[in-house]
């Protein structure tokens with residue numbers, strides 16, 4: 001565990017950082033690492049002189065396994081309220097299965113391919129035992145931070161995934177940003193995978209507009225905004241499918257059939 005700012009701590013978990021934030025009424029945990037990270041996180045809670053029951057809020061920045069992996073175990077151990085953006089809820093609950101977002105660089109494409117091969121051979125599934133869990137609250141509920149006594153805001157920062165969120169702490173001006181950016185070779189760079197590159201750009205800007213002193217990513221060390229390096233990429237327009245599929249349902253004739261049946 002390392003101190004990022006007054007009342008904000010970085011707790012490296014399995015494959016990703018998690019963060020503990022001290023609030024007036026307890027602790028806020030941001031993200032939970034891959035499955036099997038719970039003991040590391042609970043040890044960090046103990047190192048702060050706190051009990052597991054002091055964790056009042058568990059905030060999930062987005063749907064990926066390295067962020068939600070130990071959510072079930074930590075919710076059980078702490079009884080903290082589990083919160084994510086509404087779009088991420090079905091993935092945390094195991095109703096929908098995560099698909100790796102689009103890769104925007106050669107390295108990203110290679111990593112995406114490797115992930116696909118690993119999943120198809122079931123190796124990944126055997127290694128990663130994810131336990132689905134129900135999310136208790138939605139991140140756009142403004143009472144969530146008030147209840148825990150934290151002066152800050154939960155900011156919707158889509159791009160990496162549709163329901164990605166960041167936590168901004170007013171007192172220390174720290175932004176905990178999940179996979180909005182990642183630290184690589186001393187710079188904050190865009191993630192390997194992004195569902196929507198233009199949303200990603202505006203989300204980074206939304207965080208910068210809050211004038212943060214330091215940005216805390218899931219991957220790598222926290223860094224100041226001056227270390228952001230984003231490649232200029234132009235999002236290609238989505239091609240619309242114009243060819244009419246013969247199997248398509250003819251809505252007009254279906255409506256006629258239904259009205260004939262009804263009469």
Ligand SMILES: [Zn+2]
Nearest residue numbers: 062064160179
């Ligand atoms: Zn991610």
